Amino acid sequence: MRILSLLLFSLLLSSAGAQTGYQPTADNVAARKAFQDDKFGLFIHWGVYSLLSSGEWVMNDRQIPVADYEKLPAFFNPIAFDAKAWVSMAKNAGMKYITITSKHHDGFAMYDSKVSDYDIVDRTPYKKDVLKALADECRAQGIKLFFYHSHLDWHNPDYYPRGRTGQNLGRPDSGDFNKYLAYMDTQLTELLTNYGPIGGIWFDGWWDQQVGDKTDPRKTKLDWHLDRTYSLIHKLQPATLIGNNHHVAPFPGEDFQMFEKDLPGQNQTGFSENSEISKLPLETCETMNGAWGFNINDRKYKSTKDLVQYLVKAAGHNANFLLNVGPMPDGRIQPEFVKTLGEMGQWMQQNGETIYGTRGGPVAARDWGVSTAKGNKVYVHILDWQDRQLSLPAMTGKIKSARLFADKRPVKVSQSAEGVVLTMPVAPAAGAIDTIVELEL
Structure with a gap:
């Protein structure tokens, strides 16, 4: 742990501010193009929250105190998790990359972190690093692996002052935000040094500290030191792409722009009010039912036709489509999802030539x-x-x-x-x- 901390410290000192005027490396530019060519990826929201079967926001939604939420990992034993089955399912669906939650807003790490024991190896009876298994299988089957990593953390006491979410969870009314950022960067260092080549880091939660200033939506209460974090990532793996689901125009150092539940240029969710379309590679993400994390009451399953048409519309808007599944607590993926993904794969086998490697065409999107x-x-x-x-x-x-x-x-x-x-x-x-x-x- 001390060696890792010293490594991080030296990296931060040497790279602070380096993303100002960021110029991507040749490897990064090539990775951007390949990402645009891939067009279709699998999003996976999975964590101890799946035990409560009410989505990934259950800790916040039910106002579960940290001390009580910490009891969940002891019951998390996903013995049916099969990395080969997951990756094969994605590949058969025509997907070229997987983005999985390494840490969501609840702060629980789905890998073997050394900077904290609040992770799947140290706190659960399963005792295995699922991200390591997934990374190995992705390499074996030629699928790229991205990590979703939350800026926001409802568990860490140093995430203070608190933002718009995660109130009344029993955390102390004090903390050192800079210490929290060092913790986050150390976890990112672990992910980028122990799991082989990583396609990208998919950030989320920056918006938790927004001040609500309509005239300056990019303003936050605290300095996230994005330049320092982004520089660290690009130093560790120059080809790793950085995206941030902050719903505002991209910041220097970001390599792709995502739109949550919206096609670029649309704002049906209200998230994209300040998301002007950049010249970076684009991606839109959507769920197969209504939830990101496993929700046993969510039966709003989208049809194969709806999801294929969304994939086509995304490509027509010059964007990738990242389609989400929320695995069950035992590690299986819902059979409804598996069936639909298989049908999408059949369509892609026949028509993928019109999607893979394409860019938005000369005829702008129409109602037809x-x-x-x-x-x-x-x-x-x-x-x-x-x-x-x-x-x-x-x-x-x-x-x-x-x-x-x-x-x-x-x-x-x-x-x-x-x-x-x-x-x-x-x-x-x-x-x-x-x-x-x-x-x-």
Whole structure:
């Protein structure tokens, strides 16, 4: 522990402020491009909160004191956890990366931390490091691994002054926030030195300390020293991408921008009011039902059609889709999720060419669908349209050919300075997930 602390101290001294004017390395730029090409990932929210079957915010929602919440790990014994099954499920779904909670807002570490014993190895009867097993299996199957790590911590007494959440949990009314930040950076050092190459760090919880100033939404009550933390990460693994779910414009040192339960440019949740779209790689995350963590009462399962169409819309908005599952306390993933992911994988096997490696196409999102593009090809994704003819705005470059992607039947094209009209051999079938027209320019 002392050696690790000294390592961290030297790294912090040498890198403080280094992210001001941040210029990504060549490895980082390449990782950004690969991330954009991947398009589809699996989000996993899993922790001791799954025992209470009410989502990952249960400690805050039920106002469970720290002393009582600390009793949960003794009952957490996920003997049905199977890293190979998890990674295989993601791979079969067509996913290229996994983002899993290393520490959520409850402060409990899902790996073998040496800076604290509040973790799965030291406090549970399971005694195994699930992140180590997952990291090994991801490498074996060629899946990238990202870690979600919470800025916010309802357990650590040095997370003080408290923000907008985690009140009345029996913590002392004192603490050293800088000491907490050193603790957080030490845990990040552990994650980036003991688990092999890490695709990215997915931060969440910065918003807990926002002051609520509408004129300056990037202002917080405390200095998070993001430059120091981001510099530490990039020093330890230059290709590791940093994203922060803070719902404001990206800060220097961040490598991708995420949107929670919203497509870029939309604000249906209210989270994205201050999230202007940057030029960084983009990602949107969504749940398979209504909850992130396991919730036994949540039966609002989204259909395969809804989730495939969201994936397509995300690609049309030039973003990745990070789709969440909340495993059960014993380590199994709900069969409803497994079934839907398998069906999504079947769709991706047939149509992945129109998603992987693409960027948002020349036709901006419409009520009927979106477009994606790769090389000299444009893919028009018709999600909600029942007529044989579809009018598109004017397009740069001459359309050389057009055909239905599914069966290669030709599509008639009328192109002029005013726009493009596609006439399909048959109208899109009612209830179809996606009728794709491939245009070659």
